[in-house]
Amino acid sequence: MNTTKPILKTQHVSVIYNEGKANEFTALKDISLEIFPEEYVIFFGPSGSGKSTMLYTLLGLQKPSRGAVYVRDRDSATFTERERGAITSSFFGIVFQNFNLIYSLNVEDNVMLPQVFVDVPKADRRARAQKLLERFGIATRRRNLPNDLSGGQQQRVAICRALINDPQVLFADEPVGNLDSESAHTVMQTLSEINHKDKKTVVLVTHDASYLPYADRVFHFKDAELTKVVKNAHPVRIEDVPPEAAAETDTAAVRELEEAGGAPASLTLPALRAWTLTRFLSGELTTKQLRRLETCMGLLLKGDIALDDFQTCLRVSFAKGGVGLYAGTAARYARRTGEILSAVRALERQADGKANHAQKRALIRALRRFVLEDFYGDLSQSQIAHVEQAITARVHKELTDDQFVERLMLPNEKGGAHLRPVSAERLAEKLKVILASFDADYVHP
Numbered sequence: 001m002n003t004t005k006p007i008l009k010t011q012h013v014s015v016i017y018n019e020g021k022a023n024e025f026t027a028l029k030d031i032s033l034e035i036f037p038e039e040y041v042i043f044f045g046p047s048g049s050g051k052s053t054m055l056y057t058l059l060g061l062q063k064p065s066r067g068a069v070y071v072r073d074r075d076s077a078t079f080t081e082r083e084r085g086a087i088t089s090s091f092f093g094i095v096f097q098n099f100n101l102i103y104s105l106n107v108e109d110n111v112m113l114p115q116v117f118v119d120v121p122k123a124d125r126r127a128r129a130q131k132l133l134e135r136f137g138i139a140t141r142r143r144n145l146p147n148d149l150s151g152g153q154q155q156r157v158a159i160c161r162a163l164i165n166d167p168q169v170l171f172a173d174e175p176v177g178n179l180d181s182e183s184a185h186t187v188m189q190t191l192s193e194i195n196h197k198d199k200k201t202v203v204l205v206t207h208d209a210s211y212l213p214y215a216d217r218v219f220h221f222k223d224a225e226l227t228k229v230v231k232n233a234h235p236v237r238i239e240d241v242p243p244e245a246a247a248e249t250d251t252a253a254v255r256e257l258e259e260a261g262g263a264p265a266s267l268t269l270p271a272l273r274a275w276t277l278t279r280f281l282s283g284e285l286t287t288k289q290l291r292r293l294e295t296c297m298g299l300l301l302k303g304d305i306a307l308d309d310f311q312t313c314l315r316v317s318f319a320k321g322g323v324g325l326y327a328g329t330a331a332r333y334a335r336r337t338g339e340i341l342s343a344v345r346a347l348e349r350q351a352d353g354k355a356n357h358a359q360k361r362a363l364i365r366a367l368r369r370f371v372l373e374d375f376y377g378d379l380s381q382s383q384i385a386h387v388e389q390a391i392t393a394r395v396h397k398e399l400t401d402d403q404f405v406e407r408l409m410l411p412n413e414k415g416g417a418h419l420r421p422v423s424a425e426r427l428a429e430k431l432k433v434i435l436a437s438f439d440a441d442y443v444h445p
Contacts, residue, residue, distance in 0.1 A: 005073060006034035007169065007201055008058055013067035015053055027053040029224040030067070035203065037168070040195040040235070042212060043205045045221035048329045051205050054221065055171050058203070059092055060084060089117050093162030097174040099154045101146040101161075103421050107133070108142040111160045118165060125164070132160040136190060147421070152183025159190055169201045170194060176208075188214070192237060223328055292323045300337070307338050339370055367391050371427045383417040387427070390417070394431060404428050 015028040028050045035041055035058075043051035056062040058069060060076060069076045071087060079087065101110050108129050115125035133139040136156045138149075146154050155175060162170060172191055176184035192214060195202040204211065212218050213236040220228045296313040299305045305313070311334035316322025325333065368388050372379075379387070390407040393399045399407060408424035410416020419427070 005036075006070075007037045007072060008035040008203075009033070009070040009073075010054075010058070010064075011068050011070070013054075013057060013064045013069060015050075015057060015062060016065040019065060026224050028057065028064075031226050032067075033219060033226060033229070035169075035201060037201055038195070038199050039216045040192070040202045040214065041204070042215040042218045043203065043221060044207070044209070044212060044218050046207055046326055046329060048326065048332060049221040050224040051219075051221040052173055054219075054226075055173055055203060055205050059094065059171060060088060085117075089114060090165045091167055092169050092171060093165065093167035094171040094173065095155070095158050095162050095175045097177040098422065099146070099151075099158045099178075101154060101157060103146050106143050106145055107138065107149070107157050110146065110157055111164055114161060114165050128164055129160065132163055133157075136160055150183065151179045152186055155179060155183070155187050156190065159187070159194075163194070163198075167200070169203065171203050171205075173205045174207070175204070176206075196237070223326055289318065289323050289325075292318065292321075296323065297337070300341075307334060307341075310334055310337065339366075342366070364388050364392050364395070367395070367431065371430045379417065380412070383412055386412065386415055386417045389415070391431060395435070401428050401432060404431070 011032050013028055013031045014026065017025045017027060031054060043054055045051045053062060057064055071091070102113070108126070111129040111132060112125045115128065130139060133142055136159065138153055138156050141149060141153065146157065149157065175191070176187050179187060188211060191202055191204065194200050204215070213232060215232060216235055217232070218230045219226055220230065293314070296310055300307065300310045311330050314323045314325045314330035314333055315327055318324035365388065368384065368391055372387070387408065390399065390404055394404045405424045405428045408417045408419045408427060409421060410418070412418050
């Protein structure tokens with residue numbers, strides 16, 4: 001490994017949102033790190049610790065509020081727009097948890113797409129795509145649409161797409177978070193192979209401690225800070241560990257798998273509402289933490305505790321009767337729970353006929369803001385209006401969940417928002433959570 005000069009470096013980088021305002025939030029706090037050519041490094045920590053923000057700051061998608069990011073010893077702030085575009089498309093490759101494939105394009109076209117932006121002739125990019133698809137065992141599916149593939153296959157397509165411009169650095173942001181254990185092992189094996197055989201620098205973001213032994217170095221993040229860097233003297237080669245033995249590498253820090261299946265049929269309506277909200281909010285908790293969270297949620301929904309008490313319940317250590325979340329994560333869960341409950345109360349007022357026209361409009365706008373909270377695309381005013389119209393129809397039960405998704409996917413000129421299927425389904429899921437908390441008729445475990 002060449003350790004003469006780092007391929008990536010940060011100096012005292014901080015990322016602060018809404019700086020100087022009442023809702024100021026620090027996502028990264030004074031981070032200095034170096035990553036060397038051909039390294040396999042992991043950014044490790046719980047949800048909200050800053051590890052993904054660090055990745056996107058290195059990638060150039062998040063501008064630091066303080067400090068500097070260096071790519072091959074050059075301050076990224078000095079890049080021209082053309083240089084920045086070239087680095088994003090050719091120097092870096094990235095694999096996301098949710099695949100981010102274009103579902104109207106077949107597998108081959110998805111893989112070839114990045115080469116369109118660097119003016120590679122069609123015959124050359126097709127040949128390159130074919131070679132990658134063959135290497136990763138999915139060449140026979142090149143004419144299929146992504147929805148025809150399993151999650152593991154879709155992620156391998158995403159990896160092929162990330163590699164087609166032959167990047168020097170491959171970022172992987174929770175790449176196995178949506179996969180079963182066997183598919184996850186295959187994808188992690190692929191990343192390890194890319195590092196060892198292709199000699200590419202790999203930066204993996206994960207909260208799963210079972211993968212830590214495979215990295216050259218592990219950067220531990222907590223509450224927006226880089227708390228320590230651990231070097232593995234003898235990294236394990238994941239390709240040497242069969243899938244059925246992978247679980248044996250887990251340490252005490254590995255989070256338990258989330259309980260499988262739907263809600264138990266024996267749940268009462270209040271318990272079912274607590275279950276629905278809990279499953280939506282939690283994604284990285286142990287099963288014991290989930291049960292504790294359900295208890296706290298149930299007390300909140302019954303009115304036995306206030307929202308501030310609920311946040312305290314989330315933050316207190318598990319040994320002392322709480323859920324044991326980090327303070328920032330507890331605050332985020334409490335905030336989102338409060339938003340959901342506010343919308344539920346507004347729905348109840350409307351159902352009772354106590355809401356006036358202005359309150360009904362405010363409710364629809366609040367629901368629209370909530371479902372679009374983590375939507376990263378740019379929507380026109382007419383698209384936003386169509387989202388609100390679809391929400392209104394869904395609240396009044398004029399549309400089913402499937403019809404709501406179809407409405408959002410329609411072209412703008414036909415009254416839709418022209419969203420991709422995965423985005424439309426995510427919006428429908430978020431709206432369904434609120435409706436499920438309000439009316440048992442909406443619950444579909």
